Structure formats: C-alpha cells, structure tokens
Amino acid sequence: MSVLVYTESEKGNFKKNAFEVASYAAAVAAEMGTTVTAVTINAQADETLGEYGVNKVLKVENDALSPFNAKAFAQVLSAAAAQEGAKVIVLSSSADTKYMAPLLAASLGAGYVPNVVEKPSSTAPFTVKRTAFSNKAFAQTQILADVKLIGVSNNAFGTVAQPTKVAIAPFEVALEEDSFSTKSTEIDKVVGKATIADADIVVSGGRGLKGPENWHMVEDLADVLGAATACSKPVSDLGWRPHGEHVGQTGKPVASNLYIAIGISGAIQHLAGVSSSKTKVVINTDPEAPFFKAADYGIVGDAFEIVPQLTEKLREFKAQNS
Amino acid sequence: MKILVCISNVPDTTSKINFTENNTQFDTNGVQFVINPNDEFGLTRAMWFKEKQGATVHVATVGQAQVEPTMRKALAIGADEAIRVDAEPTDGFFVAEQLAAVVKNGGYDLVIAGRESIDYNGGMVPGIMASLLDMNFVNTCIGLEIEGDQAKAVREIDGGKETLATHLPLIVGGQKGLVEESDLRIPNMRGIMMARKKSLNVVEPVSAEQSTKDVTFEKPAPKGPVKLVDDVDELINLLHKEAKAI
Ligand SMILES: Cc1cc2nc3c(=O)[nH]c(=O)nc-3n(C[C@H](O)[C@H](O)[C@H](O)COP(=O)(O)OP(=O)(O)OC[C@H]3O[C@@H](n4cnc5c(N)ncnc54)[C@H](O)[C@@H]3O)c2cc1C
Numbered sequence: 001m002s003v004l005v006y007t008e009s010e011k012g013n014f015k016k017n018a019f020e021v022a023s024y025a026a027a028v029a030a031e032m033g034t035t036v037t038a039v040t041i042n043a044q045a046d047e048t049l050g051e052y053g054v055n056k057v058l059k060v061e062n063d064a065l066s067p068f069n070a071k072a073f074a075q076v077l078s079a080a081a082a083q084e085g086a087k088v089i090v091l092s093s094s095a096d097t098k099y100m101a102p103l104l105a106a107s108l109g110a111g112y113v114p115n116v117v118e119k120p121s122s123t124a125p126f127t128v129k130r131t132a133f134s135n136k137a138f139a140q141t142q143i144l145a146d147v148k149l150i151g152v153s154n155n156a157f158g159t160v161a162q163p164t165k166v167a168i169a170p171f172e173v174a175l176e177e178d179s180f181s182t183k184s185t186e187i188d189k190v191v192g193k194a195t196i197a198d199a200d201i202v203v204s205g206g207r208g209l210k211g212p213e214n215w216h217m218v219e220d221l222a223d224v225l226g227a228a229t230a231c232s233k234p235v236s237d238l239g240w241r242p243h244g245e246h247v248g249q250t251g252k253p254v255a256s257n258l259y260i261a262i263g264i265s266g267a268i269q270h271l272a273g274v275s276s277s278k279t280k281v282v283i284n285t286d287p288e289a290p291f292f293k294a295a296d297y298g299i300v301g302d303a304f305e306i307v308p309q310l311t312e313k314l315r316e317f318k319a320q321n322s
Numbered sequence: 323m324k325i326l327v328c329i330s331n332v333p334d335t336t337s338k339i340n341f342t343e344n345n346t347q348f349d350t351n352g353v354q355f356v357i358n359p360n361d362e363f364g365l366t367r368a369m370w371f372k373e374k375q376g377a378t379v380h381v382a383t384v385g386q387a388q389v390e391p392t393m394r395k396a397l398a399i400g401a402d403e404a405i406r407v408d409a410e411p412t413d414g415f416f417v418a419e420q421l422a423a424v425v426k427n428g429g430y431d432l433v434i435a436g437r438e439s440i441d442y443n444g445g446m447v448p449g450i451m452a453s454l455l456d457m458n459f460v461n462t463c464i465g466l467e468i469e470g471d472q473a474k475a476v477r478e479i480d481g482g483k484e485t486l487a488t489h490l491p492l493i494v495g496g497q498k499g500l501v502e503e504s505d506l507r508i509p510n511m512r513g514i515m516m517a518r519k520k521s522l523n524v525v526e527p528v529s530a531e532q533s534t535k536d537v538t539f540e541k542p543a544p545k546g547p548v549k550l551v552d553d554v555d556e557l558i559n560l561l562h563k564e565a566k567a568i
C-alpha cells in the first residue's frame with residue numbers, strides 16, 4: 001500500500017525532478033500513514049533517495065531500457081505498482097514521463113491528473129490542485145478511480161530534505177519484443193546546457209531583439225546565469241530560434257525561479273505559459289507593454305544597451321559572490 | 323491509408339477565463355471556440371498525407387451539438403468526413419474510450435491527436451487510446467513520415483529531439499512541427515461550400531467510467547504592481563536580496 005514514485009535518471013544520474021517527486025511522495029505518504037517506494041531504472045547512487053524520505057527502492061537494471069522507451073517503462077512501473085499494491089503513484093512532468101504516464105494510467109485503470117501544484121488538499125476523497133486552461137486557472141480535481149496517478153509540475157513543490165533509512169531491492173520485469181515496437185534511432189540533444197524544463201533561470205527573447213544575429217546577447221546573459229534560453233512564438237515561427245525554445249500557451253510551459261523576458265510584449269498566450277515562474281523580470285522599451293503588468297521587476301529601456309550591461313554586472317556579481 | 327484526426331473544441335487562446343455556478347463551471351459567455359491548436363497542426367499534416375499519398379481523412383470529436391461549427395471548419399479545411407460522439411467530454415479516460423471505439427469501428431491506420439488540449443491540459447487522450455487499442459504511440463510528435471506500414475516519427479524531448487522507428491497502426495500526440503505555422507490553412511469559400519455537403523455523423527457513446535472530476539476552479543491571485551528600476555545595479559540587488567533569485 002506504500003506510495004510509489006518513479007524517480008527519473010539520465011545516464012545513471014538522478015534528474016533534479018527525481019528529488020522533487022520523492023519529496024512529494026513522502027508528503028503524501030505521511031498524510032496517509034504509509035511509506036514510500038521508489039522505482040529507479042538504470043540509476044546509480046539509489047541511496048541518495050533516502051535523503052528525501054524514500055524507504056525502499058525497487059532497482060531495475062536492464063540494458064534494454066536505455067534509452068528511454070515509453071511502453072517498456074510503463075510496463076515496468078505497472079509491474080512495480082502491482083507488486084507493491086500501490087494506490088498512489090507519483091510522477092514528474094518531464095517530456096519522457098508525460099509520454100509514458102497515459103500508457104501507465106490505462107494499464108492500471110488509474111485516474112491520472114497531471115500538472116499538480118500542491119500536495120493533495122484531501123486524501124479522502126482524493127483531491128489535488130492542478131493548473132487548467134493552460135495556466136490561466138487552477139482546478140481542484142477529484143480522482144475517482146481506485147488507483148491515483150499524480151503528475152507533479154516542475155518546481156511546484158520543491159525538494160524537502162528528510163533523511164530516512166532506505167532499503168534497496170533489485171526488481172526484474174520480463175519484457176517482450178513487442179514492448180519495443182517503437183524504437184529510438186537517433187537522439188539529438190544539446191548536452192551540458194540547462195533545458196527549459198529543469199532550469200532554475202530562463203532567459204527569453206522576443207521580436208524586440210530584431211533578428212537572430214542579436215541572440216548572442218541572450219546567450220551571453222544565459223551563460224553567466226547558468227540559464228536556459230527561450231523565445232516567444234513569432235521568434236520560432238520566423239526561424240530565428242528552434243521550435244523547442246518557444247514558450248507559452250501553445251509552446252512549453254516555464255516554471256523556473258526566475259524568468260527574464262527581453263523584448264517580449266507579453267501577449268496573453270505568452271503570459272499563460274510563463275505565469276508559474278516565481279520571479280519575472282521584463283526589459284522593454286515600451287512602458288505600456290502588457291508584460292509590465294505581469295512582472296515583478298521591470299526596466300523600461302533598450303535591450304541593446306541594457307542586456308550587455310546586465311551581463312557584465314552579473315559577471316562581476318558572480319565573481320564576488322562565489 | 324485511413325487517418326483519423328481527433329479534434330478538441332477549445333476556447334480561443336485570447337479568451338479570458340472565468341467561472342460561474344460557484345466556480346464549478348467554465349463561463350462560456352462571449353468565448354469563441356476553435357479547433358485545439360495542437361489538433362490543427364495534426365489536421366494540416368493529415369491534409370498533406372491526403373494530397374501527397376492519397377490518404378482518406380476523417381475527423382472525430384466527443385462533444386455535444388454546439389461543437390459542430392468547429393467540425394464544419396475541419397471539413398472546410400479538407401477532411402472528408404466527420405464523426406461526433408454525442409456526449410459531454412467528462413474526462414480524459416472517458417474521451418479516450420469513446421475515441422477508441424471510433425477507431426476500432428473505422429479501422430484507421432493512423433490516428434493523429436494533439437499533445438494536449440489547451441483547456442483540459444490532460445495530455446492523456448492519445449496515450450490512453452493507444453494503450454486501450456494496443457497501437458504504437460509517439461507523443462509530442464514534431465515530424466511524421468510514412469512509407470507503406472513503416473513510420474518515422476520525430477518527437478520533442480527535454481533539450482532536443484529523438485527520432486523513432488515504428489509501424490502502423492499508430493497514434494501520435496502532435497504539435498507545432500508536424501507542420502509549420504505558415505502551413506496552416508484558412509478555409510476558403512469553396513471549402514466552406516463543400517463542407518456543407520460532407521457528412522457529419524453523430525454516434526452514440528459507449529459506456530465508460532469517468533476516472534477524474536473537476537470539482538471547483540479558481541483563478542490565480544492578482545499580482546502586485548511591478549517594481550520599475552532605473553539601472554541594472556538596482557535590479558541585481560533586488561534579485562539577490564529581495565527575490566533571492568540569484
Ligand atoms: C493561437 C495562438 C497561439 C499563440 N501562442 C503563443 C505562445 O504560446 N507563446 C507566445 O509567445 N506567443 C503566442 N502567440 C502569439 C502572441 O499572440 C504574440 O503575437 C507574441 O507572443 C508576440 O511575440 P513578441 O512579444 O516577441 O513580439 P511583439 O508583440 O512584436 O513584441 C515585441 C516587443 O519588443 C519590444 N521592443 C522593441 N524593440 C525593443 C528594444 N530595442 N529593446 C527592448 N524591447 C524592445 C516592443 O516594445 C514590444 O513590446 C499565439 C498566438 C495565437 C494566435
């Protein structure tokens with residue numbers, strides 16, 4: 001009956017969201033008076049999960065499960081849920097997990113609620129708060145099915161240290177050829193750079209930057225901050241930046257600690273996608289730009305002057321404060 | 323090749339979101355409804371398969387009679403036939419069960435749905451359908467090519483993209499990238515006239531359980547006013563000391 005949590009890793013290392021979902025699972029388990037079991041797949045250092053309240057790890061080691069495969073991973077988690085008799089399963093909001101989650105939900109007949117932003121407001125009836133209408137609202141959603149599958153939004157709950165003694169048990173699942181009927185043939189991924197999904201800071205540029213040749217300003221600022229880069233929709237439609245960087249209602253949601261918007265007007269579709277970011281800064285020449293109504297801090301001015309200054313001063317600041 | 327495009331009828335992206343009946347119902351007053359943007363990219367890719375590879379394209383929705391204008395628009399863009407499952411789309415599981423029944427009856431080779439609807443944001447209908455029907459599934463699909471029964475799909479991953487090899491029958495959760503913004507079509511007069519003659523079949527729902535239920539809604543707390551600063555030193559200071567963001 002323990003709460004099951006899938007703690008994701010990449011090349012053996014836990015992703016940041018792994019500790020966040022573990023912390024979330026620990027909070028739910030405390031509420032329900034039960035323990036937390038994590039499932040890891042080809043991860044190292046499973047014992048670190050004990051720092052976030054995990055009591056037991058079902059450790060899967062299987063070369064066939066690298067790289068990620070949604071169907072096969074769903075089968076592993078489904079088997080783990082059955083073995084543990086889990087009624088509550090906690091997942092992250094990564095692209096891989098969001099790919100797998102509906103497959104898992106169907107195989108368990110579970111009620112799946114993604115984009116959850118707080119610990120359950122009630123466990124009987126089981127009710128969670130999630131974003132709806134693309135971040136323009138929240139819903140309190142009741143899960144009617146017996147098995148509850150919760151997708152926790154990035155950065156919504158945070159990590160909570162809670163040192164716990166953790167037992168690690170190997171877990172094997174027999175997978176058939178058919179589980180791999182969709183096969184990865186190529187992965188094209190920027191390495192060593194923060195991604196929009198897991199970055200603490202996101203620096204984003206809009207049409208106010210005039211053209212792709214000016215993006216070095218955005219990149220330099222992002223480098224100094226260890227931030228991911230993003231852009232408004234027209235910027236990606238114009239081909240100035242790759243589609244993967246488009247944020248907003250019809251692009252990626254951003255839930256970083258800090259979001260810096262440069263030369264972005266703040267259209268309703270853009271704001272919807274970035275509203276979950278904790279602190280928002282806007283740099284825009286037009287004091288009437290709608291983004292100023294949604295931001296915490298703003299500078300009215302020309303990005304071409306301000307951004308290089310900001311980058312320089314931040315470099316000095318970082319040198320002094322590190 | 324027989325393609326089904328699943329269409330969710332959603333409030334236009336510029337809509338202000340409000341609720342009525344003690345915050346339990348979405349207030350549709352003054353709201354324009356459109357084809358879910360992710361579904362429109364999928365429909366446009368389906369039109370490409372129709373024109374270049376001779377595919378037949380049907381569109382399906384789960385919804386009540388008021389969604390028909392959206393389905394007529396899909397027909398005007400060029401779909402051959404529309405199907406409406408006459409039921410209130412209560413949650414992702416229920417909708418997936420309805421659409422799975424449509425897929426089974428129609429014998430489709432390829433089902434294109436959206437990565438997510440912009441109102442419910444479940445991100446689950448295509449995946450649940452794939453699991454119910456035991457069809458291959460690719461989510462956040464940004465590229466799709468089909469030769470015979472072999473498919474090459476590209477999906478967006480965090481920080482990049484992944485190419486996948488799979489085969490029909492296949493379900494994708496699509497988004498921008500399947501086609502570009504500039505490929506989207508505005509129905510012309512001829513399309514609109516022709517759409518009137520195309521069939522829009524209404525079918526009864528199959529029995530299915532609802533697995534989740536939205537009880538109440540709320541809007542984000544209003545934001546305090548922005549702090550305008552004059553120079554970058556002050557900004558850095560505030561971000562460090564006040565916001566604790568750097
Ligand atoms: C169906 C639909 C879905 C959409 N989804 C999204 C979405 O998901 N995400 C999204 O971003 N948009 C989306 N949009 C588009 C949205 O409506 C806006 O058109 C878009 O966000 C505007 O992008 P922008 O702010 O970069 O450009 P603009 O609106 O052109 O704004 C440029 C800004 O730069 C400022 N500026 C100019 N020069 C300078 C300078 N030198 N220094 C500083 N500032 C300067 C200007 O004052 C202006 O405010 C969608 C639209 C539709 C119809």
Ligand SMILES: Nc1ncnc2c1ncn2[C@@H]1O[C@H](COP(=O)(O)O)[C@@H](O)[C@H]1O
Nearest residue numbers: 383384411435436438439444445446447
């Ligand atoms: N009521 C519906 N009718 C038809 N298709 C739907 C409906 N709801 C969702 N879908 C499809 O499923 C996708 C994902 O929706 P969701 O799981 O609600 O985020 C949408 O983009 C549509 O393609």
